[in-house]
Every structure is written in structure tokens, then in C-alpha cells.
Amino acid sequence: MEILVCARRVPDTSENEIALNSAGNDIERGELVYSINEPDNYAVEEALQITAKVGGQVTVVTVGGEDDEEILRREMAMGATQAALISDDAFQGSDGKGIASILKAFVQKGKYDLILTGVQADDGGAQVGGMLAAMLDYPFAALVNSIEVLDCKKLKIGREIAGGNREMNEIDLPCVLSIQTGINEPRYVGMRGIRAVASVPIPTHSASDLALDPSTVGGSAAKVKRVDYFVPALGKGAEMLNGSREENVDKVLELVAAKGGLK
Amino acid sequence: MLEGSQSGAQPTSWLAQGRVLFLFLHVLGIACFAYIVARRLVPLIRAERDPRLDRPWARLGKVLKFWLGQWKHPRYRTAGTLHILIFAGFILLAMRAFTVLIVGVSPNFVMPGLAGEAGHLYEVATDYAATVVFLCMVFAIVRRAMFKPARYEVPAKFGKAHKADAIFLLSLIAILMAADSLFEAAKAAAQAQPGHGEFAAALSLPWLLKVSLLSLSLPTLGGLCFTGYLLHELTFYFLLCYRPFGIQFHVETSLFNVYFSKLDRGKLKPVKWGVGDEHLDQVRSFGVKTFENFTWKHMLDFYSCADCGRCSDNCPANAVGRPLSPRFISIKARDYAFQHYPMFGRPANGSPLVGSIYSDDEIWSCTTCGACEEECPLLVEYIDKIVDLRRGMVDDGAVPQSLQKPLKALSSRGNPYGKMEKKRAEWAATKDFQQICAVKTLDKKNGADTLYFVDSITSFDDRMQSIGRATAKILNHVGEDFGILGAAEKDCGHDVRRFGEETLFMALRDHNTNAIKASGVARIVTADPHAYNALKHDYKDVPPVEHISQVIARGVKSGKIAFRPVDNGDFYTYHDPCYLGRHNRIFDDPRDVLDAIPGLKRVEMARSRDRSFCCGGGGLMLFYEPKEDERIGVKRVRMAAEAGANVIVTACPFCMVNIEDAIKVAGFEGKMTAIDLAELVDQQIVRERPVVTKEVVDIPQECVAGR
Numbered sequence: 001m002e003i004l005v006c007a008r009r010v011p012d013t014s015e016n017e018i019a020l021n022s023a024g025n026d027i028e029r030g031e032l033v034y035s036i037n038e039p040d041n042y043a044v045e046e047a048l049q050i051t052a053k054v055g056g057q058v059t060v061v062t063v064g065g066e067d068d069e070e071i072l073r074r075e076m077a078m079g080a081t082q083a084a085l086i087s088d089d090a091f092q093g094s095d096g097k098g099i100a101s102i103l104k105a106f107v108q109k110g111k112y113d114l115i116l117t118g119v120q121a122d123d124g125g126a127q128v129g130g131m132l133a134a135m136l137d138y139p140f141a142a143l144v145n146s147i148e149v150l151d152c153k154k155l156k157i158g159r160e161i162a163g164g165n166r167e168m169n170e171i172d173l174p175c176v177l178s179i180q181t182g183i184n185e186p187r188y189v190g191m192r193g194i195r196a197v198a199s200v201p202i203p204t205h206s207a208s209d210l211a212l213d214p215s216t217v218g219g220s221a222a223k224v225k226r227v228d229y230f231v232p233a234l235g236k237g238a239e240m241l242n243g244s245r246e247e248n249v250d251k252v253l254e255l256v257a258a259k260g261g262l263k
Numbered sequence: 264m265l266e267g268s269q270s271g272a273q274p275t276s277w278l279a280q281g282r283v284l285f286l287f288l289h290v291l292g293i294a295c296f297a298y299i300v301a302r303r304l305v306p307l308i309r310a311e312r313d314p315r316l317d318r319p320w321a322r323l324g325k326v327l328k329f330w331l332g333q334w335k336h337p338r339y340r341t342a343g344t345l346h347i348l349i350f351a352g353f354i355l356l357a358m359r360a361f362t363v364l365i366v367g368v369s370p371n372f373v374m375p376g377l378a379g380e381a382g383h384l385y386e387v388a389t390d391y392a393a394t395v396v397f398l399c400m401v402f403a404i405v406r407r408a409m410f411k412p413a414r415y416e417v418p419a420k421f422g423k424a425h426k427a428d429a430i431f432l433l434s435l436i437a438i439l440m441a442a443d444s445l446f447e448a449a450k451a452a453a454q455a456q457p458g459h460g461e462f463a464a465a466l467s468l469p470w471l472l473k474v475s476l477l478s479l480s481l482p483t484l485g486g487l488c489f490t491g492y493l494l495h496e497l498t499f500y501f502l503l504c505y506r507p508f509g510i511q512f513h514v515e516t517s518l519f520n521v522y523f524s525k526l527d528r529g530k531l532k533p534v535k536w537g538v539g540d541e542h543l544d545q546v547r548s549f550g551v552k553t554f555e556n557f558t559w560k561h562m563l564d565f566y567s568c569a570d571c572g573r574c575s576d577n578c579p580a581n582a583v584g585r586p587l588s589p590r591f592i593s594i595k596a597r598d599y600a601f602q603h604y605p606m607f608g609r610p611a612n613g614s615p616l617v618g619s620i621y622s623d624d625e626i627w628s629c630t631t632c633g634a635c636e637e638e639c640p641l642l643v644e645y646i647d648k649i650v651d652l653r654r655g656m657v658d659d660g661a662v663p664q665s666l667q668k669p670l671k672a673l674s675s676r677g678n679p680y681g682k683m684e685k686k687r688a689e690w691a692a693t694k695d696f697q698q699i700c701a702v703k704t705l706d707k708k709n710g711a712d713t714l715y716f717v718d719s720i721t722s723f724d725d726r727m728q729s730i731g732r733a734t735a736k737i738l739n740h741v742g743e744d745f746g747i748l749g750a751a752e753k754d755c756g757h758d759v760r761r762f763g764e765e766t767l768f769m770a771l772r773d774h775n776t777n778a779i780k781a782s783g784v785a786r787i788v789t790a791d792p793h794a795y796n797a798l799k800h801d802y803k804d805v806p807p808v809e810h811i812s813q814v815i816a817r818g819v820k821s822g823k824i825a826f827r828p829v830d831n832g833d834f835y836t837y838h839d840p841c842y843l844g845r846h847n848r849i850f851d852d853p854r855d856v857l858d859a860i861p862g863l864k865r866v867e868m869a870r871s872r873d874r875s876f877c878c879g880g881g882g883l884m885l886f887y888e889p890k891e892d893e894r895i896g897v898k899r900v901r902m903a904a905e906a907g908a909n910v911i912v913t914a915c916p917f918c919m920v921n922i923e924d925a926i927k928v929a930g931f932e933g934k935m936t937a938i939d940l941a942e943l944v945d946q947q948i949v950r951e952r953p954v955v956t957k958e959v960v961d962i963p964q965e966c967v968a969g970r
Binding site for chain 1: 544549657658659660661662664666667668670671672674675676681682683684685764765766767770932
């Protein structure tokens with residue numbers, strides 16, 4: 001099975017202190033450390049587990065700049081066979097639809113049975129997967145937390161439903177799935193693995209390589225524009241319990257029960 | 264035998280009838296043994312290299328102390344005493360065994376040097392030795408069969424009980440001793456007939472047998488002598504050839520295992536012996552994945568394990584029901600070796616060990632505290648094997664999710680919490696503290712004699728920062744010109760390495776080494792035993808390192824540090840951090856410091872010093888989520904309570920995390936507290952000497968008042 005995973009490099013929220021820049025339109029990026037968007041990493045692991053079972057290859061693709069190559073290398077160290085960087089100045093400022101259009105052009109250059117994305121990017125809106133599927137006229141399922149290959153034309157997928165319920169679906173290939181974290185346990189990638197693929201060439205595709213009309217992507221074509229970015233003021237709601245341990249435990253139980261957390 | 268050559272014509276002729284048979288048995292027995300040993304050596308030849316021929320005098324010293332001197336055995340009083348007696352008996356009987364074997368073929372043989380009086384004395388000694396060994400065997404059999412010491416039990420998950428085999432082997436030795444004595448007694452009885460002198464040592468087994476045989480006729484005695492000899496010979500060769508199939512192989516391997524044992528405490532083996540760091544990228548696979556990835560010495564360890572269970576009896580992971588029992592790391596690997604390297608047919612090698620004989624959780628459960636190695640009478644190594652197995656798992660990406668986050672943060676931010684580098688020195692930057700004790704960050708402009716290496720947990724953990732501040736104040740008090748690296752410091756990588764992530768460790772080490780060298784300091788002090796062990800044993804070319812407890816002890820001795828008396832009713836106990844105590848032998852300095860505090864009442868836990876019980880593990884172990892019945896730390900604080908202590912003093916921030924948590928979990932909150940040695944010293948220190956700078960004249964009072 002040929003699987004494409006669309007991935008993205010994001011500032012790791014657990015290793016950064018996100019602060020607003022002075023202009024107030026973005027976060028301060030000077031000392032940020034980046035990593036692959038976590039759900040995307042689960043998607044790559046899932047792809048690797050599928051190909052380990054039924055054969056095939058895994059390609060990882062990202063839309064971005066030179067710096068974004070590091071996540072492609074990381075995923076290659078994890079076991080992805082190929083990677084591709086889609087990069088062009090014309091892509092700057094693309095909205096979700098723009099990114100989906102770029103990925104669509106890339107998908108159409110190859111032949112993929114299955115396209116996976118992470119459920120959403122840490123700084124994104126969970127929109128690219130669905131739009132990409134629509135543009136390609138592929139079936140789509142979101143929040144997927146299990147995949148079973150039925151035959152070369154069909155998958156059985158599980159989805160988590162609110163309230164902790166699950167549903168199972170059959171979906172025709174080719175399709176696009178957005179992957180929920182927890183679907184698997186991604187393998188560890190150490191420095192050594194990344195160093196081993198450090199010199200593997202990663203092809204870069206520009207707008208013209210993909211025969212994309214620059215007017216359909218980038219900032220000028222974007223119909224969704226960020227107008228503000230801020231850290232919400234901390235509201236009330238924190239209550240300090242200053243009793244003894246037993247008193248505090250009783251109080252917590254009471255509060256949780258009052259809010260409907262205990263049945 | 265001596266007498267045999269003088270007067271006992273009969274015994275000589277009795278054995279002579281069997282000469283051909285005995286010769287045949289000799290050749291057969293030795294040939295079988297040689298074949299078995301050759302087959303056992305096959306995996307060792309395929310194993311990884313492991314140079315152990317260096318420092319012969321140090322190795323000889325180990326042999327004298329641990330093999331001939333049986334140094335570890337008295338730690339288990341009953342079993343140890345039994346073993347010392349048996350071992351001494353075997354050593355005494357070794358030459359006799361050879362002589363007896365030769366006598367079967369050449370009846371008049373006398374071992375050179377053992378003619379005359381010396382020979383007589385030797386015979387008396389061996390008569391008693393055989394008796395003692397025989398009695399020990401009886402005792403050991405009764406002990407195993409009736410009293411069933413808990414540490415010999417085999418939990419169901421590790422296979423079937425070893426009791427039957429152990430008793431069988433003990434019985435064989437008893438038979439060997441009895442047969443030898445019978446042979447001796449028959450000879451003695453014959454010669455004690457009128458006209459001959461008697462020579463079995465009084466009250467020994469041969470003597471008793473002889474006395475009961477005296478009335479028998481010479482032909483009968485001849486038959487008994489022959490039977491005794493034949494039984495001795497058969498048992499001897501059967502044992503010789505059967506031992507390499509089980510727990511008594513150590514009788515043959517122990518001398519080699521001790522001679523080639525590890526000489527450097529606290530150090531880890533490199534990924535591959537003989538491959539420098541700069542060539543590690545070319546090594547295709549890291550660590551132990553298949554049996555053949557173990558070094559030959561580690562395989563010899565497996566063969567040498569006597570199944571005595573002392574390692575697991577002391578293992579904290581085993582004590583709380585984690586899926587690790589060091590004893591079975593050895594036993595399972597030995598069983599694997601026996602199965603995959605059979606006596607006949609081709610060896611079948613190459614299957615992965617983790618997932619078959621070992622489980623992931625089993626290998627991640629180890630805290631590397633070293634209690635198992637400390638206890639092993641045969642000096643079997645465990646930490647290097649565990650780390651090698653982890654290296655293999657890391658190489659295959661099989662790292663638990665709970666460890667992946669801290670490892671990633673260590674690689675991107677240099678600390679396991681993912682905190683910003685620039686915040687590393689914030690513990691020392693608060694205004695209040697700066698006024699009491701200004702800590703300089705070393706750079707091109709600011710130099711110092713001494714570097715205080717703080718490390719991640721003390722830098723970033725709110726609670727542990729107090730240890731950092733206490734340490735800085737103590738250094739200040741003793742007049743040390745010191746500074747910290749601040750943002751230029753990264754985690755020392757001690758436990759990154761012990762969790763198998765060698766490449767990340769090397770990156771952290773190289774970064775810190777460069778930063779330390781650039782700072783131009785002449786020495787390093789740390790309050791973190793893990794950092795201490797890393798800088799001392801894992802790093803190269805860095806200035807000498809000391810733990811703060813050593814600095815304090817010296818300060819107390821020189822009079823630079825004096826203490827206000829403790830006037831509470833508390834009972835203090837000192838918990839030895841593994842990487843300070845067991846791995847680096849710093850047992851006395853912290854205790855001397857405590858004892859120098861007037862009025863401080865100190866009690867000792869049953870498990871202390873080199874038998875200290877791990878707090879639960881430091882470094883990445885804080886992030887790992889083990890499967891266990893209870894926390895290791897909870898066991899430890901109960902031990903402190905049993906000792907009658909209500910204050911646990913430790914000297915390691917990781918111990919502090921685990922012990923403080925455990926005090927809460929065990930329900931001792933309000934009844935028991937934990938304090939770091941540096942914190943206690945800082946609290947009790949007398950600061951009458953004037954302070955560093957003029958601007959802060961009010962320091963002495965503040966300092967006396969504590970924080």
C-alpha cells in the first residue's frame with residue numbers, strides 16, 4: 001500500500017513558553033524549539049505499521065521552508081521511505097484551503113492508496129484533511145483511532161465519539177483519514193537515527209513543479225486571515241483549599257460532584 | 264596412601280584389579296568434560312569482545328579477596344558460613360582428588376611434597392575436610408528441603424522450581440565425600456588390623472566408618488575399598504560433567520569469573536569495546552538485541568550464576584513487585600544459551616531477547632542502584648547488561664512513551680522538563696537570595712576556581728532549588744570562589760546514558776565538557792550524586808569533581824564549619840544515595856558531618872551503607888511509569904520508621920523527590936520529614952565570620968535564621 005502522510009512542523013507547546021510578539025500579531029519565535037506536530041507523528045507510525053503488515057511504502061510530505069526539512073528527516077529516521085518538501089515563496093500566507101490545494105497538486109503527481117493527516121496541528125484548525133479529500137473527491141474520515149486493512153480496496157476504521165463511545169466504519173480506498181493521537185505508540189527516534197539519514201537527499205517541489213497557479217495559493221488567495229492573536233486573560237475559577245488533607249479531599253469530592261463530574 | 268606404599272599390600276592390590284576400568288573411566292570422564300566445556304565456549308567465541316586482560320595485579324587481588332577469601336559470603340550468615348566451609352573443604356580436597364584419581368591407575372603414587380609427615384598432616388586435614396563438607400551437604404539439603412529459604416523460590420512467571428536439581432547436586436557431593444571416606448576407611452580398617460598403625464583422623468567420617476568396619480574380614484574390606492573407589496570415581500566424573508548444565512557450573516567458572524570481573528566501579532561499558540566515540544556512527548546496531556550481542560564475559564557471568572538469589576533479595580525493583588529479578592536475568596539467559604547452543608547439533612542463534620526471554624518492562628524496571636552487584640559473591644555484573652539491553656531497545660525505537668517526552672526535551676532544551684535554557688539559573692536570581700549569596704554565572708569575563716555543577720533537577724524543580732541555594736551558601740561560607748554555568752549548562756546525561764540513549768548522552772557530555780573547559784575552573788563541586796558520578800566516570804578531561812558532602816566534611820574538620828546544636832527530640836537517619844554510596848563509596852563523610860552537629864541523635868537503618876535500599880531511582884526513572892505493587896520509596900521510608908527515625912537526611916535531589924512523595928503515600932505526613940544534607944548544614948551552620956561584600960552587612964543574621 002502506498003501511503004502519504006501530510007505532516008507539519010510546529011513549536012512544541014511542552015518545551016516552549018509561548019509569548020506574544022510586540023506587534024501582537026504572532027508569537028515570539030526567537031527562542032522557540034520546533035518538532036513534528038504530535039498527531040502527525042502518530043499518523044506516520046500508523047502508516048509504518050500498516051506497510052509493515054501489508055507491504056508498501058510511506059512518503060511524508062510537508063509544505064513549508066528549509067527549516068521544516070528537520071521533521072522530514074526525523075520521520076525518515078522513524079522508517080518513512082521517502083519525503084518531500086513543498087516550498088515556494090508563493091505559498092507564504094496560505095490559508096487552510098491554500099495548503100489543501102498545494103497538497104492536492106502533490107497528490108495528483110503520485111499514486112497513493114491512502115492519505116493520512118494528523119487530526120489537527122497545534123497551531124492549526126483541523127481543516128486541511130477534509131478539504132484535501134473534497135478537492136480530490138476522496139472519502140474522508142476524521143478522528144480515526146484504529147485502522148484495519150480489509151483488502152486492497154477497503155479499510156475498517158474506528159472513530160472515537162464524544163462520551164467515550166466508538167464507532168466502526170468501512171471506507172473505500174483511496175481515502176483521506178485524519179488520525180487521532182493514541183491510535184498507537186509511536187516509536188522513539190534518537191539522534192543516532194536522524195544522523196543516519198542526514199545525507200539522504202529530500203526533493204523540493206516548487207509551485208511550477210506542481211503546475212500550481214500562484215494566484216490560487218498564498219496570502220493573496222487566502223480568504224481566511226488572522227486579525228488578532230492573544231493570550232486570554234486568566235478568569236476567576238481557581239479556588240484555593242486551605243484545610244487539612246481530609247477536609248480538602250472531602251471538599252474536592254463535593255465540588256466535582258456538584259459540577260456533575262461524579263455520578 | 265603414604266602407608267599404602269610402606270605396608271598395606273592389600274589396598275594396593277585391591278585397586279590394581281580395576282586399573283583398566285579406572286583408566287577407562289578417567290579417559291571417558293575427562294573427554295566428556297572437555298567436550299562439554301568446548302561446546303559451552305562456542306557462544307563465548309561468537310560474543311562481543313571485552314578486553315579483560317589488563318591490570319593483572321588488581322585482578323589477582325580480586326581473586327584473593329573474593330574467590331579465595333570468600334569476601335561477600337559472611338553477608339548472609341548461614342548460607343555464607345556453609346559456603347565458606349564447603350569452599351575451604353574443596354580447596355583442601357582438590358589435591359587429594361587428583362591424587363586419588365591417579366592412585367586408581369598407579370596405586371603407589373604419592374603427590375610430590377606430600378611424603379612423610381607433611382603427607383600425614385594433609386591426610387588428617389582432608390579427612391576432616393571431607394567430613395565437614397559432608398555435614399554441610401546434609402545441612403544444606405535439610406535447609407533447602409525443610410526450611411525453604413524464601414529467596415530460592417522461583418516465581419511461576421520465571422519457570423519451575425530449581426529445588427530438586429539443587430538437592431540432587433548437593434546429594435552428589437555428599438555421596439562423593441562418603442565414597443571417598445569409605446575408600447579411605449576400608450584401607451584404614453585393613454591396616455588397623457593387628458600389627459598396623461591407625462591413621463584416620465579421630466572423629467572424622469573416615470574414622471567413624473573405619474571403626475565400624477574393623478571387624479570385617481580383609482576380602483570384604485577389599486570389596487568395600489574397591490566399591491568406595493569406583494563410586495567416588497563415577498560420582499566425581501558425573502559431577503564434573505553434570506555441573507556445566509546447571510547452577511554448580513560456578514565451581515569451575517568462578518575463578519575465571521572473579522579474575523575477569525569488572526574493576527571500575529561506577530563506570531559503564533562502552534557501546535562497543537575498541538570503537539571510539541568518533542566511529543560509533545559506523546556501528547550498525549547498538550546494544551544487546553540477540554544473545555550474541557552480549558560480551559563473552561557477560562556470558563561467563565550467566566554460566567557462573569549460582570542461583571543463590573542474593574541479587575534479587577536486595578533488588579528494590581524486585582522488592583516492590585516490578586517485573587525484574589536480576590537472578591532471572593542470568594538464569595533465563597543461561598537457559599537460552601543451553602537451549603540455543605546444544606551439546607549436539609548446530610547452534611541456533613539470532614533471535615531477539617526482548618520480547619522472548621525478557622520483557623520491555625523488565626529491562627526498564629532497573630534503577631541501576633547496584634545492590635545486586637554489591638551482593639553477588641561471584642561478582643556477576645548486571646548494570647552493564649541492563650544498559651546494553653536498553654541501548655538495543657533505544658536503537659529499535661522501543662522506548663516507552665513516558666520516556667520519549669523527557670528524552671526529546673533533553674535533546675532540544677538540555678533538560679528533561681522542556682524548560683527554556685535561559686531559565687536555568689533563575690533559582691539563584693531572586694533578589695532575596697542574591698543579597699545573601701550572590702552566585703556568579705561564569706563566562707569570558709567572570710571566572711572562578713570552582714564550578715558548582717547544579718544539573719537539571721536542582722535548577723528547575725521548585726523544591727530542589729532549595730538544595731541549590733543551600734549548596735551555594737555553604738560554598739560561600741567556606742570561602743570558595745565559585746560560579747555556575749547558567750544557561751550554558753545542560754543536563755549531565757548520567758541517566759540518559761543509563762537508559763540506553765548513548766548518542767544523546769554524548770551530545771550532552773560534549774556540550775558540557777566544552778562549557779566547563781571554557782569556564783577555566785580548576786575543580787567542580789556538585790550536590791547531585793548522579794552528576795557527580797557522570798562527571799567522575801562518564802566524562803573525560805574535566806577538572807576533578809567533589810560532592811558537597813566531601814566539601815562540608817573537610818570544612819568541619821578544618822574548623823571552617825561549626826554547627827549550632829540541634830535541640831529537638833528528632834531522630835535522624837541518613838539514607839545513602841546509590842550513586843554517592845554504593846557506586847562511589849562515600850559513606851562516612853555525610854555521617855561524620857551529621858555527627859558533628861551537637862545534640863543530633865542519629866540512628867542507622869538496617870539497610871545502610873553498601874546495602875542501602877534505593878529510593879526509587881533518579882534521572883529518567885522519575886518519568887518512567889513502572890508496573891509495581893507499591894513504590895520503592897514507600898518501602899524505604901518504612902525502613903526509616905522501623906529504625907525509629909523521624910527525619911530522613913539524604914544527599915541527592917532525586918532521593919528527595921522519591922522520599923518526600925513516599926512519606927505522603929505511606930501516610931507519614933506530619934510524622935516524618937526529609938531534608939537534604941546541604942539544607943540541614945545550611946540551617947545549622949554558625950555564621951559569625953563577616954561576609955563577602957560591604958553592601959550586605961545584615962547577612963550573618965539572615966543566614967543564621969536560615970532561609
